[in-house]
Amino acid sequence: MVIGAGIAGIQASLDLAERGIKVELVEKNACIGGRMAQLDKTFPTNDCSICILAPKLAECSRHPNITLHTLSEVRYVEGSVGNFTAKVLKHARYVKEDVCINCGTCVEKCPMRVEDDFDMQLRKRRAIYIDYVQGVPAIMTIDKEKCLWFTKSACRICEKVCEREAIDFEQQDTEIELNVASIIAATGYDVFDPTPIIYLGYGRFPNVVTSLEFERLISASGPVGGHLIRPFDKKEPENLAFINCVGSRDIKNNPYCSSCCCMYTTKEAMIAYEHNNKIQSSIFYIDLRAGGKGFRDYIQRGRNDYAITYINGKVAKILQDEQKNPIVVYEDTDTFEVKKLKFDIVVLATSMVPKKDAVRLSEILGISVDEYNFLKSMAYHPQKSSKEGIFLCGACRAPMDIPNSVVDASGAAAKAAEIVMRV
Amino acid sequence: MSSEDIRIGVFICHCGTNIGGVLDVPSLTDYARSLPNVTYSADNLYTCSEVGLTEIKENIKEHELNRVIVASCSPRTHEPLFRAICQEAGLNPYLFEMVNIRDQDSWVHMKEPEKGTDKARDLIRMSVYKAALLEPLERVKVAVTHSAFIIGGGIAGMTAALNLGNQGFKIFLIEKEPELGGLLNSLNKVFPSNEDASKLLEIIDMIESHDNIKLYKSSVIENITGFVGNYNVVIKQNKKTINIDAGVIIVATGAIPLSPEGYFGYDKKKIISQLDLERLLKDDQVKANNITMILCVGCRNEERRYCSNICCMSAIKNAMLLIEKNPNTHITILFRDIQAAGTDYEKYYRRAREMGILFIKYLPEKPPIIKKDLVDVYSDLLNQDIKIPQDLVVLSTPLIANEDSEVLAKMLKVPLEENNFFLEAHVKLRPVDFATDGVYVCGSAHWPADIAESTSQANAAASRASIILWKDQLEVEGSTAEVKTELCIGCEACIRICPYSAITKDEETDTAIVNKVVCKGCGLCGASCPKNAIIIHHFTSDQIRAEIFTYGGEI
Structure with missing residues (x-):
């Protein structure tokens, strides 16, 4: 059983299915795809996210070894390695799955x-x-x-x-029981809500947005069709600020590093520039964490070819002028002056936080969480949870980017296959 | 088959309103019916829905269709499905053609529906002309050897071997050194738990006693031939030549720490490397009170632009151990950006600061200067020069690619990136696969990796490998290249350009031959052949010409 059908859960399921192992893929939402489906493009190749994900979604739904349970939640698990029994609550969709053809x-x-x-x-x-x-x-x-x-x-x-009579208001929630040899948790992450960091103005200033909101704003399938405008006054922005580590590396909020933000703010600034090469971006950072393959070159490209300025320093506060333009107040570490810069949009790179129901899931599975409530994995065998036969992959165990989630997912699949082959 | 026998069915999809809301689909359906060889045409709200698929199958039977065209979204997502449906109805799947009138038409011409409909007409007509020339193709089947050959006995190679061995596959693990363990053998302790590196080497006993794992220590690879499911490796162990058959190969050759020779007056005594320090710590031989560590020595510069990913953490680890041993030690770490991504490492970094380790950010244009008892460094943050007393300087250098990577890459016919690390098939979604099927990479051979990353990748590579290994036979793509031997002049242009190394030269006839199992049908060879000697099945010159001529007219 794989819990969660984002990129990690999908990759783990596909690997196992291709390996000849039956997979029960349980997803809480109505559609699979997870966070990756919400992204516009992905670093460091700037591939269109949904374009590289969609074939995997189709494969998941078509594969004879994968049974997809959407709108479903794991409620109870008992048993041990090699022989787990899980009770899964399938919420009613009120639409007949085999009749609806998505005509709209x-x-x-x-x-x-x-x-x-x-x-x-x-x-x-x-x-x-x-x-x-x-x-x-x-x-x-x-x-x-x-x-x-x-x-x-x-x-x-x-x-x-509905010409096909696919609507069924009488549908009831049902509970199914699954018997599985091994369990992989791939439940992903939530996004930190920056509203409580009052000095950043999120929620009060309309042109201060989170990175995932910005991702939807620049996405062709997003609310403004990928034509970047300020949702507030439809103005085409020319000056963007990205603030890294919002809620991360911050002992008042999340002491840990969210590990992807340095790269994705660079990516978002690059895409914005591709939309309109009048756009200039400033990225405020503490350390530029770009240790992955090709990541340093990516940052360099951002600097040289995409009009991105990297500013070392933490932002003191964000103000707003009468036209609702956000103003970033920060210390320039070169001159030791407190400076103010006006932008059209400020994007907050908010941290990845544990799923709000992570603790509940850990209790159901009988596994531990770490001090931040991520599902706890073993230091040198990161796919192992605290319980034999239950494995972890992707951002449910720690913040990570897509390639690492994919590696993790295949790794967890290998560990699960080991168990399945043993029983 | 004469043209009278060709019976084409064209199914045009509304895709809800995605296509139907822009293009005039009913008129396209009528148009398709007017084209030569088209026996049947219909439009569906969703051709890919159960209803749409059943309609295709029923009409293949009812109208004796022997070619099927679907004009809809994209072959990338839907071609496998439609091909499978044709096959279920008894039609060879390669007698199916797909026309993209959504992604490449209705979506991009949303504001000019008439022009979009004209374009769809052209696209459908082109496809109909091509379809008349389609040939049935067979998917080649090939047997699989259920064993894996793993190169490198470090933590990555051993982890992959153990997983696949436990899954029941036969493993051949080769190590060039006399002992297993790789770089872990030179380490004292490991981050972030600070436990002994030797603790992690307990896996060696499991490997050595495993029934499914055959070990070749002090051995080197002489030659690799074959293809997915059927590799043959020749190795040499103590002058003895051994032949090994394996279905898959995993590259886990690791990387080596750059020697700081030539940087900052490295002398192995007062100015040492981080690896030297590991040894001193292991033997409890550190006799210094004021220690300065310099990070990014020999990397993030002109010669090596990359960040080696793991050096920050290993420096922090050794700094912590020194303070734990002697709380009076003063340690300063001169860094550029601290790489401490994630939960554990950031905490580790915080702990180091709490222990009193001093971190100073330096600029590459004003590097630290080592003097007799001092290190002079300009601090960007304080905007001033700082003098730090020192009696030991430790240089952190990057992991660099193994010098034998190039030879191995050549033997395996897989690519390296510019720093000579192995280059995977796709950075995002295929991080441990090569473009060549049946070959995988994990650990620092791919990119500098710490232990957790290496074991994760090793398990990932094992998972990918097991997808091949468990099968008795593989079925591979039918649309491949074929060399017309009588036209081939043996120039090797195709051999050089093939990204999958599917083409070799038959020494006897001096002509190129394509291995159908390895070929992906990408067409590069066909396009580069100066003699037009290569047929790309399913994309033959005749088929493509038919499309072009019906669009633009013959010259």
């Missing part, structure tokens, strides 16, 4: 507008929806919390317009 008619007619989490709440979706066009499984889901039928016993328009 219901979405057009649904009157309910809902904040879209996939787009970081930068636009509205409907109460019946699919997260993104390439989503797998390619079927609709009714958001029970928001649907007028469930909240006010009204509407049911989707049912009327």
Whole structure:
């Protein structure tokens, strides 16, 4: 059983399935794909994220050895290595999975507008929806919390317009039992909410955004179709600031390093420049952590070819002028002066934090968490959890980038295969 | 097959509103029906839905279709599915063609739907003309040897061997040194637990006593031939030549620390390397109270632009151990950027600062100067020169690629990057695979890696390898290259350009031959052949010409 179908869970599942091992892939959301599906491009190759991910999504849903359980949560696990029994709660989708063909008619007619989490709440979706066009499984889901039928016993328009009669308001949550030899947790991370760091102005200033919000703003499939504008006043920005280590390397919030932000802020600045080469970016950093393959050259390219200025130092505070332009106050370590710089958009590279239900999952699985509530892995065998037969991969065990998550995932698959071959 | 026998079915997808909302799909369907050899055409809301797929299968039977075209999204995501459907209906999967009218048409011409529809007409017509010339192709099957050959007996190679051995595969592990363990043998303790390196070497006993693992120590590789599932390796051990058959090969040859010879007056006494310090610590021979460590010696410069990833942590580790041994030791670490990514390492770095280790950021344009009892350094943060008393200077140098990497890469026919580390198939999604099937890389042979990274990659490589190893036979792509021997002049242009090393020269006939198992059908050889002697099946010159001529007319 693989828990979580982001890039790590998907890679682990595909490796095992290709190895001839049956996989139960359990995903909490309606679609698989995880964080990687939300990203525009990926460093250091600047590949389009969804373009390299989509074939893997399709493979996951097609593979005869993979059973996909979406909208599903692991509720209870017992047993030990070689023989675990898991109870999985499958939430009702209220759409018949084998009938819906994702035609979109219901979405057009649904009157309910809902904040879209996939787009970081930068636009509205409907109460019946699919997260993104390439989503797998390619079927609709009714958001029970928001649907007028469930909240006010009204509407049911989707049912009327669906020619295939795929809507089923009578569907119930079901519990299934899975018997597995080994478990891989690949539940990923949450994004740190920078609102409590009051001096950065997030939430108060409309042009201070998080990096994942910015990622959606520059994405072609995002809320502004990839044409970078300030959501606030539709102005085309020319000066961007990126603040690294927001909530990371910060003993008041998260003492650890989120390990990807130095690279992805460079990437985001590069893509912004590709959209409009009038754009100049400043990246405020503590250390530039670029130890991965080709990472140093990537930073150098950013500096030379993409008008990125790297400024060493932590930002003191962010202010705002009358036109709502954010102003970054920082100490220039070259001149020892406190300086103010005005930008069109400030992007906060917020830390990767443990999933809010990580502790609960650790209790269900009977494994430990570390002092930050990441699932605890062994120092020199990072895919091993504290319990035999349960393995970890990707950002659920520590912040990491995509290549490391993929390595981790294949590594966890190898360890799980060892167990399966033994029983 | 004469053209009268060709019966093409064209299925055009609305893709919800993705295509149908922009292009005039019903008119495209009518248009397709008007084209030569087209027996049937239809449009579907979603051709890839269960309904759409069933429709394809039923119409293949009902209309005796022997060519199928789907005009929809992208072959990258959907071609395997449609090919499989054709096969289920009894049609050779290579008699299927896909036209991309979404990603390359409706999405990019959203604001000019009429022009977009015109373009779709052209694309569909081109495909129909090509489809008439399609030939059925067979996927080659090849048997697999269920054993792995692993190069390098360091922590990465041993971890991969142990995992695959435990999975039940036969392993041949080769090490050029007389003992297993690699670089770990020269280390004192390891970060971030600060336990003895020897503790991690306990794996050696498991390797040596494992039933499935055959060890060749003090051995070198003489030659490697073969291809995925069927490699043959010739090794030499004590003048004895041994032949080994293996289905896959894992490269775990590690890297070597750069000797600081020529930097900062390195003399192995008062100015030593981090590796020298490991040895001194192991033997408890450090006699210094004021120690300065300089990081990034010989890297992040013109000659080696890269950051070696692990040196910050090993310097911090040794600094901590020195203070633990003698709390009166003063240690200063001169750094450029501290690499302490993640949870454990950042904590380790914080602990080091709490222990009183002093960190000073230096600029490469104003490097530290070592004097008799002092190190002079300009601190960017304080904007002033600092004098630090010293009686020992320790230089941290990067890991550099093994000098025999080039020879090995040549034998394996896999690429190296500019610093001579092995270059994987895809940085993002295939970090331990090579473009050549059946060969994998892990540990510092790929890029400087610490122990946790090396064991992770080793297990990852084992996982990828096991995907080949468990199978009795492999089925490989049918659209491959073929050399028309009578036209080949033996110039080797194709051999040089092939990224998969699929082409060799038949010495007897002096002509090129393509190994169909290794060939991916990329077409580079066909394009580079000066004599037009190479057919790329499924993309033959005739097929491509038919597409071009029906678009632009014959010259």
